[in-house]
Amino acid sequence: MEKNIPKVKKEVRNVNVYTELAKYPVFSIEDVKKLTGNEKTAYSQMDRLIKKGLVKKIRKNIYSVVNPTTGQVVATRYQIACAITDTAYISHHSAFEYYGLANQVYYEVYVSSENKFNHFEYDNVTYKYVASRMQDGVVEAKNTTGVRMTDLERTVVDSIRDFNKIGGFEELLNCLEGIHYLDEKKLKNYLSIYDTQGLYQRVGYLLDHYKKEMQLSKEFIDYCKSKIGKSRRYLVSDLKEESYYNNEWELMVPEGLFEINQGGDILV
Structure with a gap:
């Protein structure tokens, strides 16, 4: 006994x-x-x-x-992402997903971190490393334990900066269309940290189109315009042949950029 x-x-x-x-x-x-x-x-x-x-x-x-009912782990993809390193946070399209602004939910989670890690897959989701470029604009989720992500303003700036590598242009526009307010002070801060003329061009041009919906002032748009320099750049590098010159922003812009058909596809 x-x-x-x-x-x-x-x-x-x-x-x-x-x-x-x-x-x-x-x-x-x-x-x-x-x-x-x-x-x-x-x-x-x-x-x-x-x-x-x-x-x-x-x-x-x-x-x-493990949740005994589903047989799956209780952690969400975002909680897993933020546990990968001590400095990990979700960014880019994954942050748009978290905010409910994404048109599509990807089988990839973009994880920014100061500490590098190798991409890995778990439960059909790939966790992809993105080098963290700044510490500003990372916030804790209010209603979910263990989730950190870029705030909306930094998500917008990062996504416009990196859409050629992450997310794609069509999905970027879909995300931008759902935004109803952006803080200009935060936008200026993140733009000044990156401090590249091409980013001021792309952000200024795109947000000028959505300024009414996003409640952005003419002063903010003019601020972006004052930073663009004189170099002519392509907005979407994959669509060079279909692009025309926009002299206001010194930018080569795809034809019919904001024309959306009923199925939601961009007519470019």
Whole structure:
């Protein structure tokens, strides 16, 4: 009888660890170590919970509790993304998705980070590294634990800056159309940090089109215009042959850029 007592105690401790871990969407082995008291016990507890199907390993040192109803981890793609490194946050099209502005939900999550990591796939979603260019404009989600993302203004600037690599131009316009307010002070701050004439051109030209919906002033548009220099650039590099010259912005712009057909496709 006495021999069974330690086993019972161990099972109770297992349940307590699982109950504590279930409070967090994602956790590391260090978090388990804090609950068990030592590393060896932490690893054995994790092995046991994984074998029982109560916990899944997402990637090295990132774990999540399993929802028994669905058999899937409780962590969302955004919580997983923000656990990849200590400086990770969602950005670009993934931030638009989080804000409910994306026309399409991608099977890719764009993760900006100061610490580089290798792209990886989990549950048919690819987590892609993007080098973090600044610390400004990263905010904590209000209603979701463990999610950090770029604020709306920085998401707009980043997405216009990088649409050739991330998201594509058509989807960018779809996202911009749903925005009803942007803070000009924040926009100016992010533009000044990047400080490139081509970005002032692209941001100024596109936001000039949406200025009424986004409640942007003529002063802001003029501010962008004052920073563009005299170099002629292409708005969309893939559409050079279909582009015409816009002398106001010194920009080569695709024909029929903002004409949308009923199916939602851009007529370019």
